[in-house]
Amino acid sequence: MDDPSLPTTVPAFADTASAPAAPGDTLSSPIEHPAQFVAWLRNVAPYVHAHRGKTFVVAFNGELVEVGRLTALVQDVSLLHAMGIRIVLVHGSRPQVQAQLKLKGIEAHFEHGVRITDPAALECVKEAAGEIRLDIEAAFSQGLPNTPMANAKVRVVSGNFVTARPMGIINGTDFMHTGVVRKVDADAIKFTLANNAIVLLSPLGFSPTGEAFNLMLEDVAVSVASSVKADKLILIGEEDGVRDAAGELRPELSMVDAEKMLSTGDIDPADADDLRYLMRACKAGVARGHLLPIGLDGALLMELFTHSGVGTMLARENLESLREATADDVGGIIKLIEPLEADGTLVKRPREVIEREIDHFTVLEHDGFIFGCAALYPFPAAGMGELACLTVHAEYREYGDGERLMKRIESRAKALGLTRLFVLTTRTGHWFIKRGFAPASVDSLPIERLQLYNWQRRSQVLIKTL
Ligand SMILES: CC(C)(COP(=O)(O)OP(=O)(O)OC[C@H]1O[C@@H](n2cnc3c(N)ncnc32)[C@H](O)[C@@H]1OP(=O)(O)O)[C@@H](O)C(=O)NCCC(=O)NCCS
Known part of the structure; x- marks a missing residue:
């Protein structure tokens, strides 16, 4: 290694399945198995070539931030960015909004699992989104030597890319500032990605009247992935993938498999909504949808750079x-x-x-x-x-x-x-x-x-x- 600014050592891999250093670990261990390290890196090469220049929309819920996995995710996303993958990140904020409401002594209201965003709740939504966005921008700005972020220099751009409209009054319930995506400025997002920046979106959209609306994370992610014709939509959530009714994890699904699971009810009810979001994206032209667990460190890298992956991948066409x-x-x-x-x-x-x-x-x-x-x-x-x-x-x-x-x-x-x-x-x-x-x-x-x-x-x- 001849660049003095790079770490002089790399993590040791006891076997080809071991993950790189945990977040916060320094890259200080010597190469104990040089041949395995080289073989491992070469095995990853086909995926690096295949993903280069592709656009991935990665959405993660606010729980990921709560459990302290944000830094690790940012490091992994920075690595993907360095490999020439164009990334749109969409963050959720539900637990952070809850915390803000609690702090202010405001009661949260939900109808069919959807938040009713009154003006006071909207303030909490804005505060939570602002806080998470700043945390993410700070995490991308790290560059300490001997961490995966050394020399990273990642530019992150947020903006008014999403136009929203009110969800309206449904069955007599006024959802107030809860909205749905009306339009995505795909050209602006593509322009930003082409300028080598990561696009960061909050679950908020703006209406032509100048109002802000609280949006569902998945709605933003699916709409953005569909409008920019992303190659992949990756949802990182609490479920570890799509499981059938017997509890078996299904690593790969075709659209036909997915339709069948939903129509026959052969699906763990906890995974049905996520699968529907992935299907919505694939139907709109996204080539692959992935569902990954927040609980597994490095899940994103394992899913993208190994044959078997770790969550569930839904393919628009047959994979193999x-x-x-x-x-x-x-x-x-x-x-x-x-x-x-x-x-x-x-x-x-x-x-x-x-x-x-x-x-x-x-x-x-x-x-x-x-x-x-x-x-x-x-x-x-x-x-x-x-x-x-x-x-x-x-x-x-x-x-x-x-x-x-x-x-x-x-x-x-x-x-x-x-x-x-x-x-x-x-x-x-x-x-x-x-x-x-x-x-x-x-x-x-x-x-x-x-x-x-x-x-x-x-x-x-x-x-x-x-
Ligand atoms: C030969 C080759 C194509 C087989 O691919 P594969 O996907 O593993 O094949 P299959 O899964 O259908 O068969 C695996 C079986 O072949 C056996 N096998 C693999 N290589 C073998 C070899 N050189 N001699 C005898 N048997 C062999 C495996 O032990 C396994 O046995 P099993 O069925 O009893 O468990 C693969 O090993 C290869 O690419 N080899 C290097 C290239 C090569 O030699 N090509 C042939 C020259 S044209």
């Missing part, structure tokens, strides 16, 4: 797809196979070759990340096809994906009228034999392929009749 590759996948394929080319498991394929032959490839994609690939090279004259470059990312092996890719290549071969599939391998012979391939001599290869056979590599030839 096995599909034929397109030109956009070239970079992902290269990243996936590079380590295997380096250790000699796979033959080196220059980028131009992959670009030229991209139509031969099938890929496995999860949330924009290519974690598996295989290619089919047909030799129609011999009625044969070559299964090549079969790879599953080291982190995702042994879930049957290698076999799924192989089967897809088999059906592509059959569709071309080929009757036999062959593979050349130096290390994975047993895997193929277990799946119906049989050893064969090099002479069994189609003549054009035989001429290219690398006698130094001495790959084993295996053939399967389709």
Whole structure:
């Protein structure tokens, strides 16, 4: 490390699942397992590339501030910002408003869980929001050496981005200064994000008459995420994700799954509203909705940078797809196979070759990340096809994906009228034999392929009749 302004040490990782230093910890431990540290950082790289330039709306309730997790969240958000992710933060303030009301001896009124904001309550809402906003701005301004905020220099911008209207009188109840979002100034938010600032929003909106309205945190978050067409809406709340009626946490849900859970009642009632908010955002064009627990330190980082995540992710489309590759996948394929080319498991394929032959490839994609690939090279004259470059990312092996890719290549071969599939391998012979391939001599290869056979590599030839 040659920059003297950076910490000279980094946290030790006892295993790849351990979280970085807890908030307030200094980065003082030596690297105890250099190889694990490097492997861990490299495993995170695909997610860093995938999230760069994307827009995330992160909403958290006032309870997060109460339980003392604000500094940790701000540090994690600053890290995302440094990675080129555009962030809109929306904070809640319900417990802080309650505290203000109590302090002033004012009774709180709710109807169906919604606060009735009379003029006195509105003052408390403004005071609570102002206080939290200042705390957040202060937290983003930290920069002490030997903390995750060293060199951070994060700019935070708040403003009148949300126009509100009164909720009105419902069933005879006047909600007074409780409002709903009427419009979001998406252009101004996008402009601010493009200028490398984090946008910070309070659950307050303003009407053209110049009045302030108390808004639901989730309403602001969903409306903003929908209007700026965010890539992700992340709600951080008390629930640890969406659970079904049996109490099972559902790490990933499609829109179809979500609709089904709500229509059949197969959902923990505590999670139904949050799921509806996420669905509202996804229906309006947000690609992913996440529900994360405030109780877990680093939940945001774990959700965004690990395959399994920690809460629930709702996807507008199916998250995982096995599909034929397109030109956009070239970079992902290269990243996936590079380590295997380096250790000699796979033959080196220059980028131009992959670009030229991209139509031969099938890929496995999860949330924009290519974690598996295989290619089919047909030799129609011999009625044969070559299964090549079969790879599953080291982190995702042994879930049957290698076999799924192989089967897809088999059906592509059959569709071309080929009757036999062959593979050349130096290390994975047993895997193929277990799946119906049989050893064969090099002479069994189609003549054009035989001429290219690398006698130094001495790959084993295996053939399967389709
Ligand atoms: C081979 C490979 C694609 C399998 O991917 P995968 O998603 O783990 O495959 P599956 O989950 O379908 O199969 C896992 C099984 O294969 C076994 N396996 C993995 N690598 C193996 C190998 N080199 N030899 C024999 N068996 C192997 C696992 O132990 C597991 O066994 P089990 O089913 O008895 O538990 C993956 O290991 C890989 O990418 N390897 C490096 C690249 C390579 O060698 N490609 C083939 C050359 S073309």
